[in-house]
Amino acid sequence: MAMISYLKSCLIAAIWFVFLTFPLMVVKVNTLKNTVEWRWMNMLWVAIGAFILSAVWRWAMERRARGASQKEQESSDSDKKPSLGERLLEDPKLYRPLLGLVVALALLMPWVSEMYQVTIWVFALIYVVLGLGLNITVGLAGLLDLGYVAFFGVGAYTYAILNTRFGLDFWICLPIGGLTGALVGVLLGFPILRLRGDYLAIVTLGFGSIAKIVYENWEGVFNGARGIEKIARPGFFGMEMDISAATTFTYYLMLVMVVFTIFVTNRLKDSRIGRAWMALREDEIACVAMGVDMARTKLGAYALGAFWAGLVGVIFASQTTYINPASFDFMLSAIVLSMVVLGGMGSIVGVVIAALVLNLLPEYLRAFEDYRMLVFGAVMVLMMLFRPQGLVSNVRKTYTHSKKVHAEEANG
Amino acid sequence: MAENTQKLLEVRELTMDFGGLRAVDSITLEVCTGEIVALIGPNGAGKTTFFNCVTGIYKPTRGEILVHPPEQKTYKINGFKPNRVTAMGLARTFQNIRLFQNMTVLENVMIGRHCRTTTNILGAILRGKNTNRQERETIERSYELLEKVGLVHFADEFAKNLPYGAQRRLEIARAMATDPFLLLLDEPAAGMNPQETKDLDELIVRIKDTENISILLIEHDMKLVMNISERIYVMEYGKKIAHGSPQEIRSNPKVIEAYLGEGGDDA
Amino acid sequence: MDYFLELFLSGLTRGSIYALIALGYTMVYGIIQLINFAHGEIYMIGAFVALVVSGVLTIYGFSGVSILILAALIAIIYSAAYGYTLEKIAYRPLRGAPRLSPLISAIGMSLFLQNYVLLAQTADFLPFPELVPEFEFMEPIAHIMGSAELIILITSAITMIGLTLLIKYTRIGKAMRATQQDMVMARLTGINVDRVISVTFIIGSVLAAIAGVLVGSYIGQINYFIGFMAGVKAFTAAVLGGIGNIPGAALGGLVLGLAEAMAAGYISSAYEDVFAFGVLVLILILRPSGLLGKAVKQKV
Numbered sequence: 001m002a003m004i005s006y007l008k009s010c011l012i013a014a015i016w017f018v019f020l021t022f023p024l025m026v027v028k029v030n031t032l033k034n035t036v037e038w039r040w041m042n043m044l045w046v047a048i049g050a051f052i053l054s055a056v057w058r059w060a061m062e063r064r065a066r067g068a069s070q071k072e073q074e075s076s077d078s079d080k081k082p083s084l085g086e087r088l089l090e091d092p093k094l095y096r097p098l099l100g101l102v103v104a105l106a107l108l109m110p111w112v113s114e115m116y117q118v119t120i121w122v123f124a125l126i127y128v129v130l131g132l133g134l135n136i137t138v139g140l141a142g143l144l145d146l147g148y149v150a151f152f153g154v155g156a157y158t159y160a161i162l163n164t165r166f167g168l169d170f171w172i173c174l175p176i177g178g179l180t181g182a183l184v185g186v187l188l189g190f191p192i193l194r195l196r197g198d199y200l201a202i203v204t205l206g207f208g209s210i211a212k213i214v215y216e217n218w219e220g221v222f223n224g225a226r227g228i229e230k231i232a233r234p235g236f237f238g239m240e241m242d243i244s245a246a247t248t249f250t251y252y253l254m255l256v257m258v259v260f261t262i263f264v265t266n267r268l269k270d271s272r273i274g275r276a277w278m279a280l281r282e283d284e285i286a287c288v289a290m291g292v293d294m295a296r297t298k299l300g301a302y303a304l305g306a307f308w309a310g311l312v313g314v315i316f317a318s319q320t321t322y323i324n325p326a327s328f329d330f331m332l333s334a335i336v337l338s339m340v341v342l343g344g345m346g347s348i349v350g351v352v353i354a355a356l357v358l359n360l361l362p363e364y365l366r367a368f369e370d371y372r373m374l375v376f377g378a379v380m381v382l383m384m385l386f387r388p389q390g391l392v393s394n395v396r397k398t399y400t401h402s403k404k405v406h407a408e409e410a411n412g
Numbered sequence: 413m414a415e416n417t418q419k420l421l422e423v424r425e426l427t428m429d430f431g432g433l434r435a436v437d438s439i440t441l442e443v444c445t446g447e448i449v450a451l452i453g454p455n456g457a458g459k460t461t462f463f464n465c466v467t468g469i470y471k472p473t474r475g476e477i478l479v480h481p482p483e484q485k486t487y488k489i490n491g492f493k494p495n496r497v498t499a500m501g502l503a504r505t506f507q508n509i510r511l512f513q514n515m516t517v518l519e520n521v522m523i524g525r526h527c528r529t530t531t532n533i534l535g536a537i538l539r540g541k542n543t544n545r546q547e548r549e550t551i552e553r554s555y556e557l558l559e560k561v562g563l564v565h566f567a568d569e570f571a572k573n574l575p576y577g578a579q580r581r582l583e584i585a586r587a588m589a590t591d592p593f594l595l596l597l598d599e600p601a602a603g604m605n606p607q608e609t610k611d612l613d614e615l616i617v618r619i620k621d622t623e624n625i626s627i628l629l630i631e632h633d634m635k636l637v638m639n640i641s642e643r644i645y646v647m648e649y650g651k652k653i654a655h656g657s658p659q660e661i662r663s664n665p666k667v668i669e670a671y672l673g674e675g676g677d678d679a
Numbered sequence: 680m681d682y683f684l685e686l687f688l689s690g691l692t693r694g695s696i697y698a699l700i701a702l703g704y705t706m707v708y709g710i711i712q713l714i715n716f717a718h719g720e721i722y723m724i725g726a727f728v729a730l731v732v733s734g735v736l737t738i739y740g741f742s743g744v745s746i747l748i749l750a751a752l753i754a755i756i757y758s759a760a761y762g763y764t765l766e767k768i769a770y771r772p773l774r775g776a777p778r779l780s781p782l783i784s785a786i787g788m789s790l791f792l793q794n795y796v797l798l799a800q801t802a803d804f805l806p807f808p809e810l811v812p813e814f815e816f817m818e819p820i821a822h823i824m825g826s827a828e829l830i831i832l833i834t835s836a837i838t839m840i841g842l843t844l845l846i847k848y849t850r851i852g853k854a855m856r857a858t859q860q861d862m863v864m865a866r867l868t869g870i871n872v873d874r875v876i877s878v879t880f881i882i883g884s885v886l887a888a889i890a891g892v893l894v895g896s897y898i899g900q901i902n903y904f905i906g907f908m909a910g911v912k913a914f915t916a917a918v919l920g921g922i923g924n925i926p927g928a929a930l931g932g933l934v935l936g937l938a939e940a941m942a943a944g945y946i947s948s949a950y951e952d953v954f955a956f957g958v959l960v961l962i963l964i965l966r967p968s969g970l971l972g973k974a975v976k977q978k979v
Contacts, residue, residue: 020760024727024799029734031806036738060771144779146786191964198782199963200712200912206956209911217949264537271536272529272546279512279523286510289467291527291590292499300533330907341783364959374794380787381769384780396516398568399551
């Protein structure tokens with residue numbers, strides 16, 4: 001009986017979605033030639049898809065509701081068995097060989113694959129760093145930044161202009177790009193610190209969009225919509241490199257950047273600064289009442305996130321050798337945000353995995369490519385609904401203390 | 413008041429308006445060293461608003477808030493940001509518990525050490541000698557405080573998983589981590605059972621005696637207030653209606669009327 | 680003078696469109712404090728459905744006004760259905776979640792709906808059929824104001840008056856106001872809060888669909904991405920007027936539309952969008968409560 005009503009409600013959902021999608025999925029008009037195309041097959045697909053998805057949806061929702069009530073019943077000190085994912089991250093016997101394997105593969109990759117593959121991975125790694133950078137602002141400090149792309153653009157344009165107009169070298173521009181990003185972050189961040197979370201998100205969206213419009217229209221400095229071309233690739237002690245060698249070089253550079261970012265984020269996470277960021281995310285008022293300087297702490301998170309974006313912006317410009325405003329629109333901010341959301345806010349491993357998966361999947365599954373943004377959108381919604389902590393939840397560090405160690409020895 | 417006591421907090425004619433509503437009306441109040449002072453009154457009397465003004469969360473409309481930190485000059489802290497007030501030596505807890513839910517109990521206390529430590533972003537990345545020493549001190553001190561409030565066994569638990577009474581005690585430990593000379597407790601016994609209230613009672617007195625911290629508390633639990641406080645201020649409709657020792661307050665007709673609520677002006 | 684009048688009227692026209700969309704933002708924010716990021720997409724879907732319907736009807740030989748009315752009706756029905764479904768799937772399960780969760784969910788929904796229309800239809804701009812007839816009596820002032828503009832002004836005025844009456848005098852309007860004041864209390868007095876929220880989304884979507892149809896026939900072309908900019912601008916209008924405040928949204932829309940038209944006409948049209956964003960940023964920084972909103976102190 002329950003089964004029948006279950007199926008019935010799935011059927012109703014299917015009919016509802018057939019109705020909803022009818023004018024857009026089935027009908028396609030050409031208003032110039034005055035022709036209509038009726039795609040009846042789509043209707044069938046929608047019906048089947050909606051039926052199955054609604055069954056899955058109901059099951060997931062029930063599970064979610066059960067999970068919530070179970071959590072309340074369970075006492076706080078229950079001994080849960082760690083899942084495989086957690087064990088992989090925590091048990092040195094498991095994660096050390098795995099890490100070794102990953103490092104070895106990453107180092108060998110350019111030698112066993114074509115340049116095209118290496119290029120794809122360079123961009124994927126750029127996204128990893130962007131994700132980790134945004135993770136500081138959004139994940140750790142809880143400041144939802146929808147204009148993150150602006151800082152990426154600042155870095156890219158800084159290098160493009162300094163290089164093509166003033167002939168400055170990549171290596172000089174790399175730190176300059178990062179610092180310019182951070183500086184712009186501070187300048188923009190300063191007036192908006194007092195804003196509540198959702199307003200902050202919208203204002204940063206505004207900043208991001210303004211930045212793009214300025215790139216497009218300020219011909220004198222940014223060369224408008226035509227963009228800037230002939231940007232130099234990175235050099236290495238004056239060595240001449242062809243495109244393929246330069247790409248391989250950039251690939252290794254990005255690997256170093258990723259390691260560097262992880263190192264920095266990891267150290268910050270469990271420090272005085274990182275704790276203040278998290279406290280700010282949890283409860284702003286309690287945080288300032290405990291003596292944390294909100295303005296300084298927020299600016300730090302904002303600027304540091306912007307710093308990484310500026311840094312990889314420089315590398316992005318040097319890799320593509322040509323940039324134009326179209327590369328820096330809201331979609332990029334949205335993509336990076338969905339990586340942070342999927343990976344788990346504040347979780348380093350999660351964000352790295354999510355950034356790689358979300359970038360490489362569409363590259364290797366070509367059929368999937370068109371659906372990329374659709375999936376990114378769906379990922380954000382589904383993660384918020386079913387796993388707000390992300391794929392890999394952020395594990396808090398436990399601290400040891402001299403007395404605690406003694407006590408345990410006495411007990412054990 | 414003993415003769416060798418010194419004023420720590422001196423509030424003069426503090427007034428706070430919200431639009432047309434006067435939530436706090438010309439309140440004058442003092443707390444001296446080694447004292448437990450209570451601020452009582454019916455719901456909506458303006459006690460928490462008073463706290464928010466003193467701790468910098470609201471900017472008072474009128475009046476003066478003077479702080480005399482021991483062995484320092486006097487500061488007028490009207491309009492100071494909350495973090496500056498805390499850095500000065502006033503720490504508070506919240507009526508509707510405001511812990512950092514998704515951080516561990518120990519980390520919650522460690523946040524309290526924030527304003528007494530100096531590691532910046534660069535220091536945190538490099539982890540120099542200074543940083544490591546500060547970090548160790550922070551951990552040691554936080555553990556100590558957890559011991560004092562009896563929460564060491566919860567140290568690595570998320571704050572949200574603590575039982576209610578323990579959360580209240582954690583708030584006190586967190587506030588104490590900021591090294592205050594005056595602790596402002598906003599209804600610390602709310603929602604506690606009699607046994608927990610009794611423990612809290614002892615904890616507060618112990619903090620005063622052993623840590624040399626004075627206490628200003630808002631409380632509804634009359635037994636607790638009468639037991640531990642030296643002086644009591646009573647507020648109603650934003651105004652101070654009485655002030656005195658527990659004995660005086662108990663027999664004050666105005667206070668009785670305010671609490672029993674009969675014949676009070678409804679306007 | 681004619682140039683000024685032309686700018687003024689075009690500003691007014693734009694402004695009333697912004698106002699129609701802004702109402703949806705403001706009503707939702709007033710009740711559940713959520714920036715419904717996907718609201719611009721509902722407007723875009725309304726415009727698209729109207730385009731598809733009018734295209735089909737034209738081919739099957741319907742004419743003029745009957746197409747306009749049918750297309751508008753169907754667009755309204757569909758937008759309402761999308762708005763209702765959106766709330767039910769992406770927002771309702773997140774009630775009580777941390778504040779940023781529904782916002783992120785909304786951003787995700789916005790991306791999803793944009794790309795859904797992109798994939799189901801096309802990425803190109805589609806020409807929108809001219810649904811509004813040229814009125815003869817408008818001939819003498821045609822150089823200042825077109826028939827479409829007149830229709831937009833009249834329709835939005837009627838719609839907004841209707842909304843005001845609905846909220847003031849009907850049962851559901853009263854329930855909406857009660858829920859906005861205090862959701863818990865409203866629930867205790869027996870108001871079905873879930874239903875009120877659904878209705879709020881539906882009403883907002885209907886207004887957005889009307890805006891979509893009007894804009895389609897005014898601008899003459901649409902694509903899957905028009906919801907983004909319109910959404911941002913309408914949100915700006917809502918904030919300008921004081922978010923949560925219904926007359927404020929209407930006022931904010933008109934002010935923004937006029938200011939934009941003047942800026943584009945007298946300064947430069949390249950920075951037209953910067954102008955809207957600039958207003959948004961400045962208002963949020965300097966006066967987050969907007970023109971008509973009341974400053975709210977956060978309770979501690």
